[in-house]
Every structure is written in structure tokens, then in C-alpha cells.
Amino acid sequence: MKKLKRSGRLVDMTYYLLQHPHQLVSLSYFSERYQSAKSSISEDLTIVKEIFESQGIGSLLTIAGASGGVKYVPMVEEEEGKLLVEKLNQKLEDKERLLPGGYLYMMDILGSPRLMNEIGRLFAAVFSDQKIDAVMTVAMKGIPLAYAIGSYLDVPVSIVRRDHRVTEGSMVSINYVSGSAKRIQTMSLARRSLEEGANVLIVDDFMKAGGTARGMMDLLKEFNANVVGIGVLVEAEDVEERLVDDYVSIARLEEVNERQKLVNAVPGNFLKKLKEVNQK
Amino acid sequence: MKKLKRSGRLVDMTYYLLQHPHQLVSLSYFSERYQSAKSSISEDLTIVKEIFESQGIGSLLTIAGASGGVKYVPMVEEEEGKLLVEKLNQKLEDKERLLPGGYLYMMDILGSPRLMNEIGRLFAAVFSDQKIDAVMTVAMKGIPLAYAIGSYLDVPVSIVRRDHRVTEGSMVSINYVSGSAKRIQTMSLARRSLEEGANVLIVDDFMKAGGTARGMMDLLKEFNANVVGIGVLVEAEDVEERLVDDYVSIARLEEVNERQKLVNAVPGNFLKKLKEVNQK
Numbered sequence: 001m002k003k004l005k006r007s008g009r010l011v012d013m014t015y016y017l018l019q020h021p022h023q024l025v026s027l028s029y030f031s032e033r034y035q036s037a038k039s040s041i042s043e044d045l046t047i048v049k050e051i052f053e054s055q056g057i058g059s060l061l062t063i064a065g066a067s068g069g070v071k072y073v074p075m076v077e078e079e080e081g082k083l084l085v086e087k088l089n090q091k092l093e094d095k096e097r098l099l100p101g102g103y104l105y106m107m108d109i110l111g112s113p114r115l116m117n118e119i120g121r122l123f124a125a126v127f128s129d130q131k132i133d134a135v136m137t138v139a140m141k142g143i144p145l146a147y148a149i150g151s152y153l154d155v156p157v158s159i160v161r162r163d164h165r166v167t168e169g170s171m172v173s174i175n176y177v178s179g180s181a182k183r184i185q186t187m188s189l190a191r192r193s194l195e196e197g198a199n200v201l202i203v204d205d206f207m208k209a210g211g212t213a214r215g216m217m218d219l220l221k222e223f224n225a226n227v228v229g230i231g232v233l234v235e236a237e238d239v240e241e242r243l244v245d246d247y248v249s250i251a252r253l254e255e256v257n258e259r260q261k262l263v264n265a266v267p268g269n270f271l272k273k274l275k276e277v278n279q280k
Numbered sequence: 281m282k283k284l285k286r287s288g289r290l291v292d293m294t295y296y297l298l299q300h301p302h303q304l305v306s307l308s309y310f311s312e313r314y315q316s317a318k319s320s321i322s323e324d325l326t327i328v329k330e331i332f333e334s335q336g337i338g339s340l341l342t343i344a345g346a347s348g349g350v351k352y353v354p355m356v357e358e359e360e361g362k363l364l365v366e367k368l369n370q371k372l373e374d375k376e377r378l379l380p381g382g383y384l385y386m387m388d389i390l391g392s393p394r395l396m397n398e399i400g401r402l403f404a405a406v407f408s409d410q411k412i413d414a415v416m417t418v419a420m421k422g423i424p425l426a427y428a429i430g431s432y433l434d435v436p437v438s439i440v441r442r443d444h445r446v447t448e449g450s451m452v453s454i455n456y457v458s459g460s461a462k463r464i465q466t467m468s469l470a471r472r473s474l475e476e477g478a479n480v481l482i483v484d485d486f487m488k489a490g491g492t493a494r495g496m497m498d499l500l501k502e503f504n505a506n507v508v509g510i511g512v513l514v515e516a517e518d519v520e521e522r523l524v525d526d527y528v529s530i531a532r533l534e535e536v537n538e539r540q541k542l543v544n545a546v547p548g549n550f551l552k553k554l555k556e557v558n559q560k
Contacts, residue, residue, distance in 0.1 A: 004331070007290055011331040014294040051284070051291040103447045107473045111438060113431035140419045140439065141447075147424050151393035158391060159420065167383045167421075193387045 003035040009044050017048065017060070017072040021124070022154045026069035045070055056080055058125075074152045076125040081274050084118055085267045088251050092234065092265040102258045106234075110144050110205055119250060120148025123203070123231045126248055126273045127153070129280065130228045133198040134158050136220070138187060138212055142204040145233055149203055158194045160187050160216060168193075172222045176215030187215050189223075198225045207232040210243035217244070235268055248273050283315040289324050297328065297340070297352040301404070302434045306349035325350055336360055338405075354432045356405040361554050364398055365547045368531050372514065372545040382538045386514075390424050390485055399530060400428025403483070403511045406528055406553045407433070409560065410508045413478040414438050416500070418467060418492055422484040425513055429483055438474045440467050440496060448473075452502045456495030467495050469503075478505045488516040490523040497524070515548055528553050 004012065013030060030041045049060035049070075056077035060070055076084075088109070097105040109115060123145075132153055137146035138160040150157040164171060168190040175184055194200070202216050213230050220227055230247035237253040249268030256263050284292065293310060310321045329340035329350075336357035340350055356364075368389070377385040389395060403425075412433055417426035418440040430437040444451060448470040455464055474480070482496050493510050500507055510527035517533040529548030536543050 002334070007286070007327045008331045010287055010290045011294045011328055012335050012337075014291045015298065015335070015337055018295065018298055047287045048291050051288045054282070055292050055295070057292075057295055099447065099449050101446060105447065105449050105470070105472065107439070107448065107470055108436075111436045111473060113427050113437060114434060116427065117431060140423065140441075143420065143423045144427055144437070147393050147396065147427055151397060154394060156388075156391045157393060157424070159387070161420075166381060167379065167385065168387065169379050169385050190385070190387055192385065193391060 006040070006044060009034050009036065009041075010047060013044055013048055017052075017070070020154070021058075021072050021074050021152055024063060024069045024071050026067075029069070073128050074121050074124045075128060075278070076122055076274065078271065078275060078278060081122055081125075081271055082267075084122060085250055085271060088115075088119070088233075089265040089267065092251055092253070093263045095261045095263055098256070098258055098261060098263060100258075102256050104253075104256065104263065106141065106205065109233075110141055113144070113148075116144045116148040117151070119233065120145060121152050122250065122270060122274070123149045123201075123248070124152030126270060126277055127201055127229055127231070129277060130201075131199050132201050132228050134194055135201045135203055136160060136189075136194070136216060137203045138162070138216065141206070145205060145231075146203040149201065149231070153201075158189060158200070160189045160219060162187055164188060172219065174215060174219050174222065176211060176218060178209075178211040185215075187212075187219060189219055194220075194223050194225060196224050198223065199228045200225050201228050202230045203232070204230075205233045206236070207234075207244075207247065207249070208236040209239055209241065210247075213247065214243040232268075234265075286320070286324060289314050289316065289321075290327060293324055293328055297332075297350070300434070301338075301352050301354050301432055304343060304349045304351050306347075309349070353408050354401050354404045355408060355558070356402055356554065358551065358555060358558060361402055361405075361551055364402060365530055365551060368395075368399070368513075369545040369547065372531055372533070373543045375541045375543055378536070378538055378541060378543060380538075382536050384533075384536065384543065386421065386485065389513075390421055393424070393428075396424045396428040397431070399513065400425060400430075401432050402530065402550060402554070403429045403481075403528070404432030406550060406557055407481055407509055407511070409557060410481075411479050412481050412508050414474055415481045415483055416440060416469075416474070416496060417483045418442070418496065421486070425485060425511075426483040429481065429511070433481075438469060438480070440469045440499060442467055444468060452499065454495060454499050454502065456491060456498060458489075458491040465495075467492075467499060469499055474500075474503050474505060476504050478503065479508045480505050481508050482510045483512070484510075485513045486516070487512040487514075487524075487527065487529070489519055489521065490527075493527065494523040512548075514545075 058075040059073045135150040136158045170191045171188040173188040235249040254264040338355040339353045415430040416438040450471045451468040453468040515529040532548045534544040
């Protein structure tokens with residue numbers, strides 16, 4: 001790579017760091033990449049850090065010592081988080097998404113990679129101080145959000161299935177009771193798709209009573225894995241008894257009334273959690 | 281937003297452009313964002329453009345005139361593309377992925393958001409000069425790649441299902457013959473998940489005879505949509521009769537031998553297509 005001036009280094013460095021979130025990059029790496037002295041690289045990083053932090057892009061952690069370097073941690077400022085939650089709620093309240101039976105059509109939201117990335121960054125920020133080895137979700141609607149989060153945390157995604165496939169190799173299955181319908185269902189995860197003892201963030205697009213999340217927690221026990229947290233995009237209104245109590249939600253449906261063609265969405269507990277993390 | 285110096289503008293501008301691929305950003309937007317003269321912004325963009333292009337990040341197209349601005353188009357240099365294809369093939373040739381029946385376990389590859397993003401960028405680059413309104417895939421293994429591509433092209437993703445769900449609203453279904461097993465199957469797409477007349481890029485993780493891709497093409501006819509292209513991660517070896525002939529593949533399985541515990545993967549036609557696009 002040819003020698004770059006500061007202005008060029010700043011552009012390329014920003015690109016490189018954004019492509020490698022949560023990874024420790026050594027000063028030597030940049031120093032060789034740009035054929036520049038470590039002292040110049042240090043000064044560059046000071047500028048990048050200042051802008052990342054003042055513009056709400058994220059933190060740039062500096063780890064001192066011989067094995068040290070910098071690590072970009074995607075973060076979100078409260079103000080930006082608030083705007084995003086409001087944007088999502090406005091979308092949710094569009095009465096066109098009401099389907100027969102009071103179900104909500106969500107694929108316009110889940111089908112937008114841009115929106116999924118924005119929301120993925122929210123979750124990555126709120127769980128940024130936890131040790132996470134994998135994101136787990138259940139096919140299929142949780143997948144887009146799980147990948148967005150996995151991307152910002154730089155960890156793999158494990159996809160739980162409700163069916164068996166020959167292309168998964170040996171699978172671990174459990175039965176669970178779906179909380180709302182009280183039906184017994186099966187979910188399975190390929191044995192090799194998650195390491196024993198992994199620290200796992202559970203993600204789903206929607207949570208009603210939490211039966212699916214509960215099922216995923218049970219499944220994780222079979223892998224001796226630890227549940228670091230649960231993140232859901234939307235939680236349902238009016239749930240008598242939740243099967244999980246510790247989760248982060250972006251939005252909460254306060255009321256869904258098919259007859260009156262009304263959807264009322266309020267912010268979930270995400271903003272509170274974000275505030276806690278940002279104050280640390 | 282407070283006034284930024286050039287060095288700060290370069291960092292934030294790089295971030296902003298990377299977050300908004302294939303979107304036209306006006307000079308006025310940046311000029312207001314940084315409270316700086318358009319002439320300064322123009323100079324900044326010249327630097328960003330030079331680095332984006334020399335480092336193989338992508339092109340920065342400049343559109344002149346009152347409604348003009350800049351557009352970041354993710355691109356990939358041949359050398360980088362080659363390395364990625366090689367990396368994928370090495371992974372594919374790991375004999376540990378052989379499953380009974382000669383199937384290949386792929387979830388370690390498909391489960392990596394980082395790898396999916398890297399490969400998504402390859403497809404976004406090779407289709408960068410086409411007008412694409414949506415990416416379409418079939419649940420579930422094509423989803424991660426489809427979102428990665430959709431993200432770089434900044435277009436929504438439509439997910440075709442093999443089952444019916446109450447949460448999809450009205451759906452359009454077709455029957456198709458899976459090319460390899462010669463079985464009649466059904467696939468469906470929510471009516472409102474794709475606009476009439478859209479220009480669509482079809483994406484899948486694996487293609488054998490191409491029956492699924494053919495099915496998606498038939499389904500698109502029901503939406504009066506146009507197939508812009510077909511992208512598959514891996515194409516199978518030894519197919520007697522392909523049902524589709526125009527597609528881009530990253531890797532091709534030359535030989536899969538269960539008894540000898542052998543997987544032999546070669547590059548697909550992607551690199552040839554990339555060369556053509558980059559020469560334009």
C-alpha cells in the first residue's frame with residue numbers, strides 16, 4: 001500500500017475501523033498499512049476518536065502497552081436513539097399493517113436492510129459492555145435483525161429452526177410451549193452452529209408471552225451456553241404472564257384494535273437501558 | 281452540528297457516505313452539516329474520492345448541476361475479489377463439512393455476518409451498474425446474503441416462503457419443480473412485499489439445477505417484475521441440465537465425494553463478471 005498523507009489516512013482509517021467493530025487493531029498494523037510513524041498514527045487516531053465520539057458514531061477505546069491498539073465500539077447517543085424509536089413507532093402505527101385477526105404485517109420494516117442496520121446498532125450499543133460470543137435467533141423473521149446486531153458486534157449468528165433439515169448435520173432439539181397459543185412446539189439448533197459454553201445474545205422480532213425466547217433459553221442449556229441478554233424489536237401489549245422478564249425492547253404495542261383500525265405503539269425499555277450504558 | 285475542521289469533516293464524511301451507499305448526497309447537505317463553504321466541501325470530496333478509489337473501497341460519483349451531489353458506489357478490485365473467492369473456497373474444501381448423503385454443512389459460512397458482508401459487497405459491485413429496486417431470496421439460507429447485498433445496494437429485501445403465514449397478509453403462490461429432486465413444491469411471496477414492475481436481483485446460497493431460481497423468476501412474473509440478475513454463493517457440480525443459464529456464482533463445487541471425504545471447489549464466474557464491470 002502506498003504512503004498516505006494524513007488526510008488520506010483519516011479516510012482509510014475510518015473505513016477500516018468501521019469495517020472492524022469490536023476488534024483490537026494494533027498501532028503497528030496502521031503504521032505498516034500507511035508506512036507512517038506510530039507517533040503520526042497516534043495523532044490520527046486522536047482525531048478519529050474525537051470525531052467518532054462527538055458525532056455519536058461510537059467509542060474508540062485505546063488499549064496501552066505492547067499488545068495494545070484501538071478498538072471501535074459502535075455506540076448510539078440518546079438523542080439519536082430516541083429519534084429512531086420514534087421513527088419505528090410511527091411506522092408501527094400505520095393502520096395499513098393491520099391484518100385479519102389483529103396481526104401486524106411487519107415485512108416492510110424487517111425487509112429494510114437500512115432500518116435493520118440502524119436498529120442493529122441500537123442493540124449493539126446497549127449490549128456493548130457485555131462479553132458476547134454469538135447472537136441467536138429463530139427462523140425466520142428474527143434473522144435480519146440478528147445479522148445486523150452480529151455485524152456490529154462482529155460475532156456469528158446461530159439460527160434456530162422449527163423444522164429439521166438434512167443440511168444441518170446433527171441437531172439438538174427441545175420442546176417448548178408457545179406462551180400465547182399454549183401449543184407444544186419443537187425447535188432445533190445444529191450441534192456445530194454454537195460452541196459449548198458460549199455467551200449468547202438472544203434476538204427476535206416480536207415477543208408476546210415470551211414462549212419462543214424461553215424455548216431458546218432452554219435450548220441454550222443443552223449447549224451449556226449462557227444467556228447474556230434478550231433483545232426484541234417489538235413486544236406485544238396486554239400480556240397476562242410473561243415467561244421471561246429480563247429483555248430489551250425497542251417498541252411496545254400499547255393497543256391493537258382491529259375493529260377501530262388502531263395501532264398504538266410506545267417506546268420499549270430500550271432508551272432506559274441505553275441511558276444506563278451511556279452513563280457508565 | 282458544530283463546525284468541523286477538514287480533518288474532522290473527512291472522518292465524518294467517510295462515515296456518512298459508507299452509511300449511505302447508492303444515495304445521492306448534495307453538496308448543500310454537507311455544507312450545512314459542517315457549516316462550511318461548498319468550495320471546501322468540494323475539496324474534501326476530492327480527497328475522499330481519491331482514497332476510496334485508490335484503496336478499492338468504491339467509486340465516488342460526482343453529479344454536476346443544481347440537483348447534483350455525490351454518490352458512493354461500493355466496488356471491489358479484482359485482487360481483493362480474488363482473495364475473497366480463494367478464502368471461501370478454502371473454507372468449502374474443509375472436509376469436516378461433508379454430511380451424510382454428500383450434503384455440505386454451510387451454516388458456519390452463512391452464519392458469519394462479516395463474511396456475508398464481504399461477499400455481499402462482491403455482488404453489490406458486480407451489479408452496481410444495474411438499476412435494482414429489490415433483492416429477492418427464498419427462506420431461509422439465502423437471507424443473510426440477500427440482506428448483505430441489499431445493504432450495500434440500499435434496497436429492500438423480499439423473502440419468498442415455502443409455507444403460508446398469517447402474518448404476511450395476502451400472498452401470491454406458484455408451484456415449481458425442484459430441478460434436482462423433480463418434486464412439485466410451492467413458494468409464496470406476500471403481495472405487499474414487492475412493488476409491481478420492480479427490478480429485482482434474485483439471490484440464493486446454493487444452486488443445483490436452478491429449480492428454485494426458476495421458481496422465483498416465475499413468481500416475479502406475477503408481480504410484473506423484471507429479473508435484473510441472479511446471484512448465488514455456491515453452484516453445484518455435475519448438473520446435467522440447468523434451468524437457468526444467466527447467473528453469477530462466487531464458487532463452484534467441482535467434486536464432492538463422500539466416500540473419499542473430498543470437496544473440491546473452484547471459483548465461479550464472478551471474477552470474470554467483476555473484470556467486465558471494472559473495465560467499464
